[in-house]
Amino acid sequence: MSIFNFPPPSVQLAGDQKNMNLILLSFSLFLLISSPKPISAQDSAAGDGGDGAGDGGGAAGDGGSGAGDAGDGGGGDGGSDGGRGGTGGGGGGGKNRTEEVTPPEEMNTCNGVFLQYNFISKEKEFPYLDNATAQSWAFKSELVAINAGTTEVRAWKALVGFHHDEVLVSTEGGSILNVGASFPFKVDGNGTYVVGYPQSDLKTAIETAGDMSQMAAKVKFKGSLFGGKEGNCPMPKKLKLENDGFKCPAPTKKGKFKKGACKTKEGPYNNTVSLISSDKSMHVCCKKDPKYKVKRRKTKFYPRQNGAVSFTYDVVQANEGNYMAQITIDNHHPLSRLDKWNLTFEWTRNEFIYDMRGAYTRRRDLSECLLSPAGQYYTNLDFTKVMNCDKKPVISDLPPTLKNDDKIGKFPFCCRNGSILPKIMNGGESKAMFQMTVFKLPPDLDRTSFYPPRNWKIEGYVSPNYKCTQPIRVDPSEFSDPTGTDATVYAMASYQVVCNITRPKPQKAKCCVSFSAYYADSVVPCNTCACGCEDEDTEKCNPMARAVLLPPEAMLVPSANRTKKARAWARVKHIDLPRRLPCPDNCPVSLNWHLDSNFRTGWTARLTIFNWGTHPFEDWFTGLQFKKAFKGFKNVHAFNGTKLPKVGRHGTIFMQGLPGTNYLIPIQHRRRGEMPVPGKQQSVLSFHKRDTPKIKVTKGDGFPTKVIFNGEECALPKRLPKKNGGFRLPGAGILPTAVVVAFLTFVFISF
Structure with missing residues (x-):
């Protein structure tokens, strides 16, 4: 017998057929698993892009799904060949092509x-x-x-x-x-x-x-x-x-x-x-336009825009999977200021901040990093050293105590507790700067794919309200050579965000103004809920009622504690009060403008600033705008006053404290049962009528039409002080003048 024991022909044919079917089935499964995804219409239109094939691959070709899908996230620039936007950049793939x-x-x-x-x-x-x-x-x-x-x-x-x-x-x-x-x-x-x-x-x-x-x-x-x-x-x-x-x-x-x-x-x-x-x-x-004279542009990027505050997002170093960004905050407006600023933006490609220098994030949550897409991709990364994985991080300036810290300090224009002054006060402190290392996720791991964050927003304590644009690609920023040569170093990519000041909405201000005058017994207080009434019980007070007139001494009492004085003053002056009194103004800062005198050749006014908050104001400033009185401004006592004719519709009187008066202390709490004492500064302004002969001081021209404190526009009263029945010219010894002026002066000196 042969050592080869062949089965009968019929059995052999059936076995071969079964083996052939198994082979075909296995081969079909292999093709199904290993074959690339079908080429979409967008991918086929991408030319040489594709999914990493051809000339440049999906990240750098004319699109391709490998280039990333910018969607509504925006901002992507540069594929692996460094293309800008368009069909060759990091944001050029997918549905955005x-x-x-x-x-x-x-x-x-x-x-x-x-x-x-x-x-x-x-x-x-x-x-x-x-x-x-x-x-x-x-x-x-x-x-x-x-x-x-x-x-x-x-x-x-x-x-x-x-x-x-x-x-x-x-x-x-x-x-x-x-x-x-x-x-x-x-x-x-x-x-x-x-x-x-x-x-x-x-x-x-x-x-x-x-x-x-x-x-x-x-x-x-x-x-x-x-x-x-x-x-x-x-x-x-x-x-x-x-x-x-x-x-x-x-x-x-x-x-x-x-x-x-x-x-x-x-x-x-x-x-x-x-x-x-x-x-x-x-x-x-x-x-x-045949009449238009062409201006030569040195770059193909968007021209830099102008605004009150601008952010520059510079990519200064790039590696595989991460890059270093330098953010510069510039204050361009003479009346713009930020104190204790908080900056927030939104990542669009699952980026996260690994470390920072010159600033820090307000929140660090290790669990959020581990559960995020970053934690799932970077499995071998020690996230205890990561600064922040939030999609919307909140970034703040470092305190001065960390200015010389070897790890997060020693960076220019940082570490001032979030204080950014206008250039008219201090040009060296009109900007802030910090750096951060940004880690990226697929498919943006190449060294030339950059997606700046969107939806930028910056806020401060008693600072203006800003509205910002989305980031746009601009010409690369220039830096001096760190080695000390005269060479100019350019950023790999630069983006700009511009913010402008907006007027605060009703009951959304951060400071308010009260009016008083030598010819009126009563003070017109700040508007009801001028700075909001979120914490007020509106069943006990009316947030929509007009503020009631008050005696001068009530200006030294917190707005929430003026009810008794308002009722007593109403009884004396026969003022009708509503059953439900207006809610307080709830402002951390208030200013009182008191019309002090009015003569044939000139007039004077007294400005008092009250700090009802718990935060001091160092190097504070205020701006006053008038409809007709700007040209007649002569001098300000105790403060440093400057005329800014090109700021505002009719010019602005800019004032800041002199050495010794440039620090506005916070509210001081006394012993139990005693009213707290606000921090305050006061000065007298003098005006002449030589350049404003038709000015009507007591009919409204002697009161400011816009008051700004530390960049924030303050809420103004909706009415002016009214003359008393026994009104006489100032200086004639009338009781209202003596009471108001003497009382405010005595109170200011005594405290």
Whole structure:
């Protein structure tokens, strides 16, 4: 017998077939597991990008899913080849890549930049209301910008004149440049400034051989609007290119805009297909202005903007998986100031702060780091040494005691307890600076992918309210060579955030003003709830009632303890009081403006500053603005006064304490049963009438129209002091003048 024992032919055939089936099944499973994901339309349009294949891979090619998905996070710049924005940068992949655009017929006659706004859909939102004006609608629209001219448009910017109380929830393919534009963003009456991201530049057909992916950009909007009946198409009132050197005519509408024209219901936003030749659209062709003188630009980035406060986010060092950022805070406004500042922003790519120098985060939570995406990726990292893993960290300045600390101190412009002064007071203390090491997560681990944080916000104790823009890429910052040579060192990438001062909302101020005069017995106190009434029992006091008149001595008592004096004064002066008295002003700082005298050649006033809070004010300042009295300002006693003619509509009188009076102490609590004593400073201002002959001092011109303390605009009274029945000229020995002036002077000296 042969040593090979073959089975019968029929059995052998069946076994071979079974083995073959197993082999085919295993091979199919292997292909299914190991095969790359299907190539999407965006990936195939990315050219040489792909998922790491071809020339440059997904991070540095023309997009590709490997380049990262910026989405609404914004800010990504530079793929592994260091490209800026556009289709080559770190924010150029995924859904943020410029979609394929088909030129409409209207563009055939355009020799410039063609803008088109397409209205996609709107749908009624909850709550459903009978009032059509108050009814909200969810809308979707898009803006398309195409360069049909012969000149490249760098850093294109367009104005979309939304005017239906729109609230933008998200954008795709662009960013909002308005001050304070963080989502949800309520559009004001001036419209919305839109910049392309990542497609920030619009190249010409000549230099791209008609490649629409480089010539055009599309920005999608999603949000809510108010008003308008069902079926109406809410279109912007303006559409224009905001780049220098272009002129735009009035936009032209296309399609039916009558009742019922927009009575269509689209699918989900991501699945909605919108053609550029929309039946409900408006377009405009912006052409080069032949009279415009071209200004040579040294870089292709956005020009640096001006504002009250600016942040510069410089990438000064980059490694695989992390980079070092240097943040500079500059105070440019002469009346802007920050004390004990707290800075916050929002990471968009799961970044976290490993360490810092020159500042610190207010919160360190190890458990949050371990449970975050960073903890899941960096499994071998010691997170006990990590500074912060919050998505929205709160950053503060170091105290002076840590200025020379070897680990977190020894950094320029730091360690002043969060004090940033205006340049008019101290140019060396008008900025702050700190560094931080930022760790990144996939797919942004290469050394040239940078995504600055968004939604910047800075606050301080009795400081102005700021609204900030989103970060924009600007020309790299310049630094001196640390080795001591004359060489200039440039940042790898620089971004700028600009913040401007906004007026405080009613009952949201941080300081207030009271008025008094030599001709009036009563003092007009600060407004009710001038600084808020969140902690007040509104069943015991009325937050909406007008503040009642008070005797002069009540100004030395905390606003919450003036009830007895107000009732007693009302009985003496026969003043009608409501059953529920007004709530106190609750301000940590108050100022009293007392009109002291008024003569034929001049007049005087007395300013008293009260600190009702527990924090002292070192190097404080105040600014006064008048409608007519600015030109007549002569001198200020006990303070250092300066006229700023270019600040404010009618100029500003800037005052700060002299040595010995530049420190405003906090409130001092006495023994039990005794009223606390506020910290205070006082001075007299003198004015002449030579340059203001028509001024009417007692009828309102002698009272400031705007008062600023440490940069914060204080709430002003809504009425002026009234003359008494026995009014006489000042200096005639009338009782009200003696009582008010002598009492305030005595109290100031005695304390």
